[in-house]
Amino acid sequence: MTATVPIGEFSRLTYLTIKTLRYYHEIELLEPVSIDPGSGYRFYSTAQVDQAHLIKRLRELNMPLPEIKAVMAAPDQAARDAAIRAHLERMEAELVRTRDVVASLKSLLLPSARISVEYRSVASHPAVAMRKVVAREDCGEWCEYSFGSLYERLAAVDLAPAGPGGATYAPSFFEEDRGEVVTFVPIEARHRDRFDAASVLDLPARRFAIAVHAGPFTDFDRTYGALGSHVAEHDSALTEPIRENYLVGPGDADPTDYRTEVCWPIGRL
Known part of the structure:
Protein backbone atom coordinates (compact mmCIF):
# COMPACT_ATOMS: atom_id res chain seq x y z
CA MET A 1 0.00 0.00 0.00
CA ALA A 74 16.69 2.39 -17.62
CA PRO A 75 14.17 -0.03 -19.15
CA ASP A 76 14.76 -2.73 -16.51
CA GLN A 77 16.68 -3.57 -13.35
CA ALA A 78 19.53 -5.26 -15.26
CA ALA A 79 20.20 -2.15 -17.35
CA ARG A 80 20.04 0.04 -14.24
CA ASP A 81 22.46 -2.21 -12.35
CA ALA A 82 24.88 -2.27 -15.29
CA ALA A 83 24.99 1.54 -15.42
CA ILE A 84 25.62 1.76 -11.67
CA ARG A 85 28.36 -0.90 -11.82
CA ALA A 86 30.09 0.97 -14.66
CA HIS A 87 30.15 4.15 -12.56
CA LEU A 88 31.47 2.27 -9.52
CA GLU A 89 34.28 0.79 -11.63
CA ARG A 90 35.24 4.28 -12.81
CA MET A 91 35.23 5.48 -9.21
CA GLU A 92 37.40 2.57 -8.08
CA ALA A 93 39.89 3.36 -10.84
CA GLU A 94 39.91 6.99 -9.71
CA LEU A 95 40.52 5.88 -6.12
CA VAL A 96 43.55 3.88 -7.28
CA ARG A 97 44.83 6.89 -9.21
CA THR A 98 44.29 9.14 -6.18
CA ARG A 99 46.13 6.69 -3.94
CA ASP A 100 49.08 6.61 -6.34
CA VAL A 101 49.18 10.41 -6.61
CA VAL A 102 49.10 10.75 -2.81
CA ALA A 103 51.99 8.30 -2.51
CA SER A 104 53.89 10.21 -5.17
CA LEU A 105 53.24 13.52 -3.43
CA LYS A 106 54.53 12.09 -0.15
CA SER A 107 57.70 11.00 -1.92
CA LEU A 108 58.28 14.61 -3.00
CA LEU A 109 58.61 15.49 0.67
CA LEU A 110 61.57 13.13 1.02
CA PRO A 111 65.13 13.85 -0.15
CA SER A 112 65.56 12.85 -3.79
CA ALA A 113 67.51 9.65 -4.29
CA ARG A 114 70.50 9.94 -6.60
CA ILE A 115 69.57 8.55 -10.00
CA SER A 116 71.70 5.82 -11.57
CA VAL A 117 72.50 6.61 -15.21
CA GLU A 118 73.87 4.06 -17.64
CA TYR A 119 75.34 4.85 -21.05
CA ARG A 120 74.60 2.41 -23.82
CA SER A 121 75.18 2.28 -27.56
CA VAL A 122 72.34 0.48 -29.33
CA ALA A 123 72.65 -0.82 -32.87
CA SER A 124 69.86 -0.41 -35.39
CA HIS A 125 67.39 -3.27 -35.24
CA PRO A 126 63.98 -4.12 -36.74
CA ALA A 127 60.70 -4.24 -34.88
CA VAL A 128 57.04 -4.65 -35.69
CA ALA A 129 55.51 -1.30 -34.91
CA MET A 130 52.40 0.86 -34.89
CA ARG A 131 52.34 4.64 -34.89
CA LYS A 132 49.73 7.25 -34.16
CA VAL A 133 49.45 10.91 -33.15
CA VAL A 134 48.00 10.60 -29.65
CA ALA A 135 46.83 13.02 -26.98
CA ARG A 136 48.60 12.42 -23.67
CA GLU A 137 45.32 11.60 -21.92
CA ASP A 138 44.59 8.87 -24.49
CA CYS A 139 48.09 7.41 -24.57
CA GLY A 140 47.59 4.62 -22.03
CA GLU A 141 44.52 3.27 -23.79
CA TRP A 142 46.15 3.42 -27.22
CA CYS A 143 49.35 1.75 -26.02
CA GLU A 144 47.34 -1.09 -24.48
CA TYR A 145 45.51 -1.58 -27.77
CA SER A 146 48.59 -1.33 -29.99
CA PHE A 147 50.74 -3.68 -27.91
CA GLY A 148 47.92 -6.19 -27.90
CA SER A 149 47.82 -5.99 -31.69
CA LEU A 150 51.61 -6.29 -32.05
CA TYR A 151 51.88 -9.37 -29.86
CA GLU A 152 48.96 -10.93 -31.72
CA ARG A 153 50.88 -10.45 -34.99
CA LEU A 154 53.89 -12.22 -33.53
CA ALA A 155 51.74 -15.07 -32.23
CA ALA A 156 50.08 -15.41 -35.64
CA VAL A 157 53.44 -16.31 -37.23
CA ASP A 158 54.63 -18.26 -34.18
CA LEU A 159 57.47 -15.89 -33.27
CA ALA A 160 58.76 -14.75 -29.91
CA PRO A 161 59.87 -11.12 -29.39
CA ALA A 162 63.60 -10.47 -29.75
CA GLY A 163 63.52 -8.16 -26.73
CA PRO A 164 61.20 -6.13 -24.53
CA GLY A 165 58.53 -4.00 -26.16
CA GLY A 166 58.87 -0.25 -26.08
CA ALA A 167 57.72 3.06 -27.47
CA THR A 168 59.12 6.32 -28.76
CA TYR A 169 57.59 9.70 -27.93
CA ALA A 170 57.99 12.70 -30.21
CA PRO A 171 59.00 16.04 -28.63
CA SER A 172 55.53 17.46 -29.37
CA PHE A 173 53.99 14.79 -27.11
CA PHE A 174 55.59 16.59 -24.16
CA GLU A 175 55.51 20.13 -25.50
CA GLU A 176 51.89 20.17 -26.69
CA ASP A 177 50.31 17.19 -24.87
CA ARG A 178 49.86 15.57 -28.29
CA GLY A 179 52.35 13.93 -30.60
CA GLU A 180 53.40 10.82 -32.45
CA VAL A 181 53.83 7.70 -30.34
CA VAL A 182 55.41 4.64 -31.93
CA THR A 183 54.94 1.35 -30.10
CA PHE A 184 57.26 -1.48 -31.10
CA VAL A 185 58.27 -5.06 -30.36
CA PRO A 186 61.76 -6.08 -31.56
CA ILE A 187 62.16 -9.01 -33.97
CA GLU A 188 65.17 -10.76 -35.42
CA ALA A 189 66.28 -9.37 -38.79
CA ARG A 190 65.95 -12.78 -40.46
CA HIS A 191 62.22 -12.77 -39.69
CA ARG A 192 61.30 -9.37 -41.11
CA ASP A 193 59.98 -10.88 -44.37
CA ARG A 194 57.28 -12.67 -42.36
CA PHE A 195 55.53 -9.31 -41.92
CA ASP A 196 54.28 -6.77 -44.42
CA ALA A 197 56.85 -4.05 -45.02
CA ALA A 198 54.60 -1.28 -43.67
CA SER A 199 54.47 -2.87 -40.22
CA VAL A 200 58.25 -3.27 -39.79
CA LEU A 201 60.30 -0.35 -38.47
CA ASP A 202 64.10 -0.13 -38.26
CA LEU A 203 64.88 1.58 -34.98
CA PRO A 204 67.89 3.80 -35.60
CA ALA A 205 71.27 3.19 -33.98
CA ARG A 206 71.74 5.57 -31.07
CA ARG A 207 73.77 6.24 -27.99
CA PHE A 208 71.57 6.73 -24.94
CA ALA A 209 71.75 7.89 -21.37
CA ILE A 210 69.45 5.43 -19.59
CA ALA A 211 67.72 5.36 -16.22
CA VAL A 212 65.34 2.70 -14.93
CA HIS A 213 62.01 3.83 -13.49
CA ALA A 214 60.73 1.35 -10.91
CA GLY A 215 57.02 1.22 -10.07
CA PRO A 216 53.85 2.72 -11.56
CA PHE A 217 53.82 5.68 -13.92
CA THR A 218 52.31 8.11 -11.42
CA ASP A 219 55.66 9.72 -10.65
CA PHE A 220 57.23 9.00 -14.04
CA ASP A 221 57.94 12.71 -14.36
CA ARG A 222 60.51 12.49 -11.55
CA THR A 223 62.58 9.96 -13.48
CA TYR A 224 62.30 12.09 -16.60
CA GLY A 225 63.30 15.16 -14.61
CA ALA A 226 66.32 13.51 -12.99
CA LEU A 227 67.58 11.84 -16.18
CA GLY A 228 66.92 14.90 -18.36
CA SER A 229 68.72 17.13 -15.87
CA HIS A 230 71.70 14.77 -15.83
CA VAL A 231 71.86 14.85 -19.63
CA ALA A 232 71.57 18.65 -19.71
CA GLU A 233 74.38 18.99 -17.16
CA HIS A 234 76.77 16.38 -18.56
CA ASP A 235 75.90 15.63 -22.21
CA SER A 236 74.30 17.03 -25.34
CA ALA A 237 70.80 15.73 -26.01
CA LEU A 238 69.39 15.11 -29.47
CA THR A 239 66.05 16.77 -30.23
CA GLU A 240 64.28 13.59 -31.27
CA PRO A 241 61.95 11.00 -29.77
CA ILE A 242 62.75 9.59 -26.35
CA ARG A 243 62.67 5.82 -26.26
CA GLU A 244 61.14 3.72 -23.48
CA ASN A 245 61.70 -0.01 -23.00
CA TYR A 246 59.12 -1.84 -20.88
CA LEU A 247 61.17 -4.48 -19.07
CA VAL A 248 58.24 -5.31 -16.78
CA GLY A 249 55.01 -3.55 -17.62
CA PRO A 250 51.22 -3.72 -17.79
CA GLY A 251 50.00 -7.27 -18.22
CA ASP A 252 53.18 -8.69 -16.67
CA ALA A 253 52.94 -7.70 -13.02
CA ASP A 254 51.47 -5.50 -10.34
CA PRO A 255 52.15 -1.78 -11.04
CA THR A 256 54.49 -1.62 -8.05
CA ASP A 257 56.76 -4.07 -9.88
CA TYR A 258 56.90 -2.22 -13.21
CA ARG A 259 60.39 -1.52 -14.55
CA THR A 260 60.80 0.90 -17.44
CA GLU A 261 64.02 2.01 -19.12
CA VAL A 262 63.94 5.67 -20.13
CA CYS A 263 66.43 6.13 -22.96
CA TRP A 264 67.54 9.73 -23.65
CA PRO A 265 69.21 10.03 -27.07
CA ILE A 266 72.57 11.79 -26.81
CA GLY A 267 74.34 10.82 -30.01
CA ARG A 268 74.34 8.92 -33.28
CA LEU A 269 76.59 5.94 -33.81
Whole structure:
Protein backbone atom coordinates (compact mmCIF):
# COMPACT_ATOMS: atom_id res chain seq x y z
CA MET A 1 0.00 0.00 0.00
CA THR A 2 1.29 3.45 -0.87
CA ALA A 3 0.36 6.91 0.30
CA THR A 4 0.67 10.42 -1.08
CA VAL A 5 2.53 12.99 1.01
CA PRO A 6 3.29 16.71 0.58
CA ILE A 7 6.76 17.83 -0.40
CA GLY A 8 7.74 18.76 3.15
CA GLU A 9 6.93 15.29 4.44
CA PHE A 10 8.67 13.71 1.44
CA SER A 11 11.73 15.81 2.27
CA ARG A 12 11.86 14.23 5.72
CA LEU A 13 11.36 10.73 4.28
CA THR A 14 14.22 11.11 1.83
CA TYR A 15 16.72 13.46 3.52
CA LEU A 16 16.49 15.71 0.43
CA THR A 17 15.76 19.40 0.92
CA ILE A 18 12.67 20.99 -0.57
CA LYS A 19 14.95 23.12 -2.75
CA THR A 20 16.64 19.97 -4.09
CA LEU A 21 13.30 18.24 -4.72
CA ARG A 22 12.05 21.26 -6.65
CA TYR A 23 15.21 21.26 -8.73
CA TYR A 24 14.88 17.55 -9.49
CA HIS A 25 11.33 18.25 -10.61
CA GLU A 26 12.50 21.05 -12.91
CA ILE A 27 15.06 18.82 -14.62
CA GLU A 28 12.57 15.92 -14.80
CA LEU A 29 14.69 13.66 -12.64
CA LEU A 30 12.16 13.04 -9.85
CA GLU A 31 8.72 14.41 -10.57
CA PRO A 32 5.82 14.61 -8.09
CA VAL A 33 2.87 12.32 -8.68
CA SER A 34 0.52 15.29 -8.53
CA ILE A 35 0.47 19.07 -8.22
CA ASP A 36 -2.36 21.00 -6.61
CA PRO A 37 -3.78 23.19 -9.43
CA GLY A 38 -4.65 25.98 -7.05
CA SER A 39 -1.62 26.25 -4.82
CA GLY A 40 0.97 24.56 -7.06
CA TYR A 41 1.95 22.43 -4.07
CA ARG A 42 3.76 19.22 -4.98
CA PHE A 43 2.80 15.77 -3.70
CA TYR A 44 4.86 12.59 -3.85
CA SER A 45 4.10 8.90 -3.47
CA THR A 46 5.79 6.82 -0.80
CA ALA A 47 6.64 4.46 -3.68
CA GLN A 48 9.12 7.12 -4.80
CA VAL A 49 11.16 7.01 -1.59
CA ASP A 50 13.50 4.30 -2.86
CA GLN A 51 14.06 6.25 -6.07
CA ALA A 52 14.95 9.35 -4.07
CA HIS A 53 17.36 7.36 -1.91
CA LEU A 54 19.04 5.94 -5.02
CA ILE A 55 19.42 9.42 -6.53
CA LYS A 56 20.88 10.70 -3.26
CA ARG A 57 23.49 7.95 -3.13
CA LEU A 58 24.45 8.35 -6.77
CA ARG A 59 24.96 12.08 -6.21
CA GLU A 60 27.12 11.29 -3.17
CA LEU A 61 29.21 9.15 -5.55
CA ASN A 62 29.58 12.20 -7.84
CA MET A 63 27.63 10.66 -10.68
CA PRO A 64 26.68 13.47 -13.11
CA LEU A 65 22.98 14.29 -13.27
CA PRO A 66 22.63 13.27 -16.95
CA GLU A 67 23.97 9.82 -16.04
CA ILE A 68 21.59 9.58 -13.08
CA LYS A 69 18.69 10.42 -15.40
CA ALA A 70 19.82 7.61 -17.69
CA VAL A 71 19.94 5.21 -14.73
CA MET A 72 16.46 6.20 -13.59
CA ALA A 73 15.13 5.83 -17.14
CA ALA A 74 16.69 2.39 -17.62
CA PRO A 75 14.17 -0.03 -19.15
CA ASP A 76 14.76 -2.73 -16.51
CA GLN A 77 16.68 -3.57 -13.35
CA ALA A 78 19.53 -5.26 -15.26
CA ALA A 79 20.20 -2.15 -17.35
CA ARG A 80 20.04 0.04 -14.24
CA ASP A 81 22.46 -2.21 -12.35
CA ALA A 82 24.88 -2.27 -15.29
CA ALA A 83 24.99 1.54 -15.42
CA ILE A 84 25.62 1.76 -11.67
CA ARG A 85 28.36 -0.90 -11.82
CA ALA A 86 30.09 0.97 -14.66
CA HIS A 87 30.15 4.15 -12.56
CA LEU A 88 31.47 2.27 -9.52
CA GLU A 89 34.28 0.79 -11.63
CA ARG A 90 35.24 4.28 -12.81
CA MET A 91 35.23 5.48 -9.21
CA GLU A 92 37.40 2.57 -8.08
CA ALA A 93 39.89 3.36 -10.84
CA GLU A 94 39.91 6.99 -9.71
CA LEU A 95 40.52 5.88 -6.12
CA VAL A 96 43.55 3.88 -7.28
CA ARG A 97 44.83 6.89 -9.21
CA THR A 98 44.29 9.14 -6.18
CA ARG A 99 46.13 6.69 -3.94
CA ASP A 100 49.08 6.61 -6.34
CA VAL A 101 49.18 10.41 -6.61
CA VAL A 102 49.10 10.75 -2.81
CA ALA A 103 51.99 8.30 -2.51
CA SER A 104 53.89 10.21 -5.17
CA LEU A 105 53.24 13.52 -3.43
CA LYS A 106 54.53 12.09 -0.15
CA SER A 107 57.70 11.00 -1.92
CA LEU A 108 58.28 14.61 -3.00
CA LEU A 109 58.61 15.49 0.67
CA LEU A 110 61.57 13.13 1.02
CA PRO A 111 65.13 13.85 -0.15
CA SER A 112 65.56 12.85 -3.79
CA ALA A 113 67.51 9.65 -4.29
CA ARG A 114 70.50 9.94 -6.60
CA ILE A 115 69.57 8.55 -10.00
CA SER A 116 71.70 5.82 -11.57
CA VAL A 117 72.50 6.61 -15.21
CA GLU A 118 73.87 4.06 -17.64
CA TYR A 119 75.34 4.85 -21.05
CA ARG A 120 74.60 2.41 -23.82
CA SER A 121 75.18 2.28 -27.56
CA VAL A 122 72.34 0.48 -29.33
CA ALA A 123 72.65 -0.82 -32.87
CA SER A 124 69.86 -0.41 -35.39
CA HIS A 125 67.39 -3.27 -35.24
CA PRO A 126 63.98 -4.12 -36.74
CA ALA A 127 60.70 -4.24 -34.88
CA VAL A 128 57.04 -4.65 -35.69
CA ALA A 129 55.51 -1.30 -34.91
CA MET A 130 52.40 0.86 -34.89
CA ARG A 131 52.34 4.64 -34.89
CA LYS A 132 49.73 7.25 -34.16
CA VAL A 133 49.45 10.91 -33.15
CA VAL A 134 48.00 10.60 -29.65
CA ALA A 135 46.83 13.02 -26.98
CA ARG A 136 48.60 12.42 -23.67
CA GLU A 137 45.32 11.60 -21.92
CA ASP A 138 44.59 8.87 -24.49
CA CYS A 139 48.09 7.41 -24.57
CA GLY A 140 47.59 4.62 -22.03
CA GLU A 141 44.52 3.27 -23.79
CA TRP A 142 46.15 3.42 -27.22
CA CYS A 143 49.35 1.75 -26.02
CA GLU A 144 47.34 -1.09 -24.48
CA TYR A 145 45.51 -1.58 -27.77
CA SER A 146 48.59 -1.33 -29.99
CA PHE A 147 50.74 -3.68 -27.91
CA GLY A 148 47.92 -6.19 -27.90
CA SER A 149 47.82 -5.99 -31.69
CA LEU A 150 51.61 -6.29 -32.05
CA TYR A 151 51.88 -9.37 -29.86
CA GLU A 152 48.96 -10.93 -31.72
CA ARG A 153 50.88 -10.45 -34.99
CA LEU A 154 53.89 -12.22 -33.53
CA ALA A 155 51.74 -15.07 -32.23
CA ALA A 156 50.08 -15.41 -35.64
CA VAL A 157 53.44 -16.31 -37.23
CA ASP A 158 54.63 -18.26 -34.18
CA LEU A 159 57.47 -15.89 -33.27
CA ALA A 160 58.76 -14.75 -29.91
CA PRO A 161 59.87 -11.12 -29.39
CA ALA A 162 63.60 -10.47 -29.75
CA GLY A 163 63.52 -8.16 -26.73
CA PRO A 164 61.20 -6.13 -24.53
CA GLY A 165 58.53 -4.00 -26.16
CA GLY A 166 58.87 -0.25 -26.08
CA ALA A 167 57.72 3.06 -27.47
CA THR A 168 59.12 6.32 -28.76
CA TYR A 169 57.59 9.70 -27.93
CA ALA A 170 57.99 12.70 -30.21
CA PRO A 171 59.00 16.04 -28.63
CA SER A 172 55.53 17.46 -29.37
CA PHE A 173 53.99 14.79 -27.11
CA PHE A 174 55.59 16.59 -24.16
CA GLU A 175 55.51 20.13 -25.50
CA GLU A 176 51.89 20.17 -26.69
CA ASP A 177 50.31 17.19 -24.87
CA ARG A 178 49.86 15.57 -28.29
CA GLY A 179 52.35 13.93 -30.60
CA GLU A 180 53.40 10.82 -32.45
CA VAL A 181 53.83 7.70 -30.34
CA VAL A 182 55.41 4.64 -31.93
CA THR A 183 54.94 1.35 -30.10
CA PHE A 184 57.26 -1.48 -31.10
CA VAL A 185 58.27 -5.06 -30.36
CA PRO A 186 61.76 -6.08 -31.56
CA ILE A 187 62.16 -9.01 -33.97
CA GLU A 188 65.17 -10.76 -35.42
CA ALA A 189 66.28 -9.37 -38.79
CA ARG A 190 65.95 -12.78 -40.46
CA HIS A 191 62.22 -12.77 -39.69
CA ARG A 192 61.30 -9.37 -41.11
CA ASP A 193 59.98 -10.88 -44.37
CA ARG A 194 57.28 -12.67 -42.36
CA PHE A 195 55.53 -9.31 -41.92
CA ASP A 196 54.28 -6.77 -44.42
CA ALA A 197 56.85 -4.05 -45.02
CA ALA A 198 54.60 -1.28 -43.67
CA SER A 199 54.47 -2.87 -40.22
CA VAL A 200 58.25 -3.27 -39.79
CA LEU A 201 60.30 -0.35 -38.47
CA ASP A 202 64.10 -0.13 -38.26
CA LEU A 203 64.88 1.58 -34.98
CA PRO A 204 67.89 3.80 -35.60
CA ALA A 205 71.27 3.19 -33.98
CA ARG A 206 71.74 5.57 -31.07
CA ARG A 207 73.77 6.24 -27.99
CA PHE A 208 71.57 6.73 -24.94
CA ALA A 209 71.75 7.89 -21.37
CA ILE A 210 69.45 5.43 -19.59
CA ALA A 211 67.72 5.36 -16.22
CA VAL A 212 65.34 2.70 -14.93
CA HIS A 213 62.01 3.83 -13.49
CA ALA A 214 60.73 1.35 -10.91
CA GLY A 215 57.02 1.22 -10.07
CA PRO A 216 53.85 2.72 -11.56
CA PHE A 217 53.82 5.68 -13.92
CA THR A 218 52.31 8.11 -11.42
CA ASP A 219 55.66 9.72 -10.65
CA PHE A 220 57.23 9.00 -14.04
CA ASP A 221 57.94 12.71 -14.36
CA ARG A 222 60.51 12.49 -11.55
CA THR A 223 62.58 9.96 -13.48
CA TYR A 224 62.30 12.09 -16.60
CA GLY A 225 63.30 15.16 -14.61
CA ALA A 226 66.32 13.51 -12.99
CA LEU A 227 67.58 11.84 -16.18
CA GLY A 228 66.92 14.90 -18.36
CA SER A 229 68.72 17.13 -15.87
CA HIS A 230 71.70 14.77 -15.83
CA VAL A 231 71.86 14.85 -19.63
CA ALA A 232 71.57 18.65 -19.71
CA GLU A 233 74.38 18.99 -17.16
CA HIS A 234 76.77 16.38 -18.56
CA ASP A 235 75.90 15.63 -22.21
CA SER A 236 74.30 17.03 -25.34
CA ALA A 237 70.80 15.73 -26.01
CA LEU A 238 69.39 15.11 -29.47
CA THR A 239 66.05 16.77 -30.23
CA GLU A 240 64.28 13.59 -31.27
CA PRO A 241 61.95 11.00 -29.77
CA ILE A 242 62.75 9.59 -26.35
CA ARG A 243 62.67 5.82 -26.26
CA GLU A 244 61.14 3.72 -23.48
CA ASN A 245 61.70 -0.01 -23.00
CA TYR A 246 59.12 -1.84 -20.88
CA LEU A 247 61.17 -4.48 -19.07
CA VAL A 248 58.24 -5.31 -16.78
CA GLY A 249 55.01 -3.55 -17.62
CA PRO A 250 51.22 -3.72 -17.79
CA GLY A 251 50.00 -7.27 -18.22
CA ASP A 252 53.18 -8.69 -16.67
CA ALA A 253 52.94 -7.70 -13.02
CA ASP A 254 51.47 -5.50 -10.34
CA PRO A 255 52.15 -1.78 -11.04
CA THR A 256 54.49 -1.62 -8.05
CA ASP A 257 56.76 -4.07 -9.88
CA TYR A 258 56.90 -2.22 -13.21
CA ARG A 259 60.39 -1.52 -14.55
CA THR A 260 60.80 0.90 -17.44
CA GLU A 261 64.02 2.01 -19.12
CA VAL A 262 63.94 5.67 -20.13
CA CYS A 263 66.43 6.13 -22.96
CA TRP A 264 67.54 9.73 -23.65
CA PRO A 265 69.21 10.03 -27.07
CA ILE A 266 72.57 11.79 -26.81
CA GLY A 267 74.34 10.82 -30.01
CA ARG A 268 74.34 8.92 -33.28
CA LEU A 269 76.59 5.94 -33.81
